[in-house]
Amino acid sequence: MKAFALSAPFVLASLASAHYTFPDFINSGAVAADWQFVRETANHYSNGPVTDVTSDAIRCYELDNTVAGNTQTVTVSAGDTVGFKANGAIYHPGYLSAYMTPASPAANSNEAGLGQTWFKIWEDPPVFTPGEGLVFPSQSIQEFTVTIPKSLPSGQYLIRGEQIALHVAESYGGAQFYIGCAQVNVVNGGNGTPGPTVSFPGAYTGYEPGILINIYNLPSNYTGYTSPGPAVWNQ
Known part of the structure; x- marks a missing residue:
């Protein structure tokens, strides 16, 4: 077998091209500028993921x-229909979800979202078919949208989009988290009570069957993907 030596710039470019960020917020079909309403993430150049679910980076990065x-x-x-657009295709197979949290004292404050206040409003999990394995609806798309719950009380919130890439998730710490948090002011809201609520970090241990999983070698008795985190808030 012939061996190939790849230069460092080529390797780094290849790795970066396989990763992504979520810099653009979508509001009723209109796509905002990069980082206009989404908090700029630490991976805005590298595109690299978060892999430590116990770190503060797992919140909004x-x-x-x-x-x-x-x-x-x-x-x-x-x-309204809102969402996130990635800076490239969501290349890796994985699990996609969206969370919200009330933002106190305001959406543009560092204190927003620090407590056990996050609730899930949407998810797009892998689909399991016996004999065929897992299919990932979110793979290779570039944007995703969700509906802000009609019964959500008015106020300032963070919306957290997250993809958990599972292509190397067979060992602890292998799952890759791609995250973006948008700052929003919700009007015309209702009187719902969102829940269950979780904190970031705290929502995941890293050992959940939807995070620690070998998607290429599923157990013979496998029956379906188990979504990590809380249930979607049923408005």
């Missing part, structure tokens, strides 16, 4: 503590 204050907050209505 901010570049630094000045990012929240330098990010604009966009007004949306309960019931």
Whole structure:
């Protein structure tokens, strides 16, 4: 077998091209500028993922503590369709979800989302078919949208988009988390009570069957993908 030696720039470019960020917020079909309403992440150049679910980076992966204050907050209505656009195709197979949290004292504050206040509003899990394995609906798309729950109370929130890439998740710490947090002001809301709520870090241990999984060698008795984190809030 012939061996090939790859130069460092080529290897780094290849790795970066396989990763992604979620810099653009989508509001009723309109795509905002990079990092206009999404907090700029620490991987905005490298595109590299978070792999430690116990780190503060698992929350919003901010570049630094000045990012929240330098990010604009966009007004949306309960019931609107919003989402995130990646800076390239969502290349890796994985699990896609969206969370929200009330933002106190404001969406552009560093204190927003620090407690057990996050609730899941949407998910797009892998689909299992016996004899065929897992199919990943989110793979190779570039954007995803969700509906802000109509019964969500008005106020300022963070919306957290997350893809958990599972292509090397067969060992602890192998799952890759790609994260973006948008700052929003929700109007025309309802009187719902979101839940169950979790914290970031804290929502995951890393040992969940939907995070620690060999997607290429499933057990013979496998019956389906188990979504990590809380159940989707049933509005």
